[in-house]
Amino acid sequence: MRVVIVGAGEVGYHVADRLSAEKHDVVVVDVLPERLEYVQTHLDVAVVEGSGASPSVMESAGVRDAGLLAAVTSVDEVNLVCCMSVRGGKNLVKVARVSNPDFYADGAHLRPELFGVDVMINPERELALETLRLLESTAATDIAAFAGGAVQLIGLKVTDDAPIAGRTFAQIGAEGGLTSMLTVALRRGDQTIVPKGATEVQGGDHLYIVGTDNTISASLELCGHKPTTVHRVMIAGGSHEAFYLAQLLRQHRGQATMLVKERDRAQEFAEKLDQALVLNGDATDVELLELEGVGGVNAFVALTDHDETNILSALLAKHAGAKQVITLVNRMGFLPLAKLIGLETVVSPRLSAANAILRYVRRGSVTRVATLKDSEAEAIGFKVSSGSPLVGRRLADIEFPEGSIVAAIVRERDVEAIVPRGDDELLEGDQVVVFALPEAVAPVAELFPS
């Protein structure tokens, strides 16, 4: 499939990287030649210089034959105009990135069809949602929700004195732990494996567990963590992500203290965010952090636009005693470093944007894609459509490829998540969450035709 990506920034680059790796024909459009130069030297993609808002530029990018147009520049208006003005084939799916909170203010929303847009994505808000879920389960390092939150995928680090440390999954299952949830992956060092009954859990392992909302807290305890609630959160940064997170915290009755360096932006936040305490200051200002009691907050979230500021302020907060620290890291190269210096919980805007777009690349039955940060492993939500040959078959009779595992089935009728066993039958309308290592992604997708 030909994919045209407008915008070669962080989001565009990452989407191009993923899609190109999946053997799609990717064309990247951007106004800045030096960005295109960078994209071209690192990825196997074609580039076109020019504005995405120009129909002739889009024409030369080959949008007429494309199956997907992803307008993901950092300027919402350019993305919208781009989608409005292109003339593509009738199978073209148009995705526009629209991030500015003003477009969503007061419950109003742009009507995508007016702009000829099939899907609007808001990576900044996705990231804020992910951060909120991480805040709600303090110990989690990754989190993703499927089927409107009925099923969650959570990444947890096993502590050395955790109840399940030193046991095999067969033993844990026999003792009644982890019955209503499923460990879909285990990461030890640089290795990601799909665990079997004989696999032993060790302290320091990273478990990826799928379960329903209320079983997640049980898994926290099994991995040696205490469940906590969100009260006071300090958010550093004047970004859209910071804004959305403060909004979400308010809905969840948390108290946000915001550190915003730019005076105008701080004023704007103070005007628009009613419950938040907005401070005009630098996130790395040690005196200010101390004055505002960074040691006493439940969580510190660094969401500025600069990785360096985020990492430094997160370290300062952690050192001062903040119980949970979440750091936004843009550059993939910093990720291993962040882990090394003790910043376990990292969020990445590129991943959240890519996840939102990848869903529409694997069109048809796919409802949600979540990529784990350290590996390329994905959790993919599929819908069992009416004509599917899978309807009525038992899981044990379906040949799932090596490196994949059915993590959960969500049945619409009673909105209940089922932890699958071999003799469960698939019904029409079920949502199936499949966890797959990269090499298994394509074969799994073939099992669920649209």
Added chain:
Amino acid sequence: MNLREVLHIVGALIIWTAVAMLPPTVIGFTEGLAVHWVLTFGVTASLGAVMWFITPRDVSINRREGIAIVGLGWLAVVAVGSLPFALTGVAPTVASAVFESVSGFTTTGATVFPVIEDLPRSILLWRSITHWMGGMGIIVLGVAILPLIGMGGAQLFRAEVPGIAADRLKPRVATTARLLWGVYALLTVILGILYLLLGMSLFDATNHAMSALATGGFSTRTASMGAYSPAIQWVTIVFMLIAGTNFTLHYQALTGKWFPWIRDAEFRWYAGVAGAAVMAVFLFMGISGEGWILKDAAFNVVAVGTTTGFVTADFGAWPAFCQVLLLGLMFVGAMGGSTGGGFKTARAVVVLKHAVSEVQKVLHPRAIFVTKLGRALIRSDILANVLAFLALYVATHGIGSLLLAALGHDLLTSVSASLAAMSSIGPGLGAVGPASHYGELGSASHIVLSALMLLGRLEFYTLLVLVIPGTWSRWGGDL
């Protein structure tokens, strides 16, 4: 400053006042006051006509002319409005005639007459008409009906309508003014009909309906609303609350917006304060053994809180707690955009919220705080204006009280009378309490109180600008 253009418009306002004198003039013929009223009407009409015709017709109003029109227009109208009291001989002194006129147009409702029933019916009607004209505003009326005040209308409108910011119902200010007067007139007619149905005479119903919707307070009885049935009093309570509410909200309700009041933050505060004060007075009176008098508590608290000033009980004899509470209500007053006076609910809320964030600033020196009323942001320049208004209110009240005390009145009388005048309440406490009147204070006190009433009604800025020399200079900005 183009004074001749200003006088042209002021002349028009005086002519309009003369027109308003026609109904009482007609009644004057039936009670032997024909000569007095015809003289009054003639003087007023010819004064207005002379000013209108000797000044240029083509009028352009800018900022300073607009302010001068409102300030001078009010002074001129209250001056000619005092003529009926002076020329018919009901007022003992010139100062008392002026006082009664100012009290009428500013919707204060303080009276110099000890026994109201002794007054001619034409005078009673004139008192109510002054209330009704001043309630929605003589200038707003002018903007609504005088086509020539087109360009500078917005300026005039803002200078007269009380509150933080005059909302515009429609893009054109003349249309807005017409709609507001329409709502006002409609509500007055509705109340008048209700009064008739509840057994009032046509004359009393007309007078009290005009007085209530203007949050005035003049009555045709010495006992005020106390002379009427409980049903009439309850209806009056509701309509006093309506009159103290921003009329923009009433217009929205009439045009089909579902219950717009509850969505307005200022209204929620206004209704909340009124409800809490009624309950506080009711419970305190009950518990302290003065009697469980819900109707009187509600009526008098609402009458003071909306700055109407009707009375049904002598709250001057209530326990000190209730009197102090009433003094507080006198200060806060009604909503912006209503016919009521006072500091205004919105301003009080904004000042308090700002004070709270200043306290928080001690804890969080780097924090940025914004003041909001409901969902509306109060910009820092508006906040500064509100704080300056508070300073003017307190300072003017202080000076007024000091002058009254210098004239020989006691502490409670001085403090309450100056506050009741500025907030356009009417009855104060002490010697000017609900059981008493303003007739015995003396001419000097009448002048002081008249000045306070005008300052309070026009919210200071408009009148104070008139005494700044720069306003009158030909070239403008040389302050």
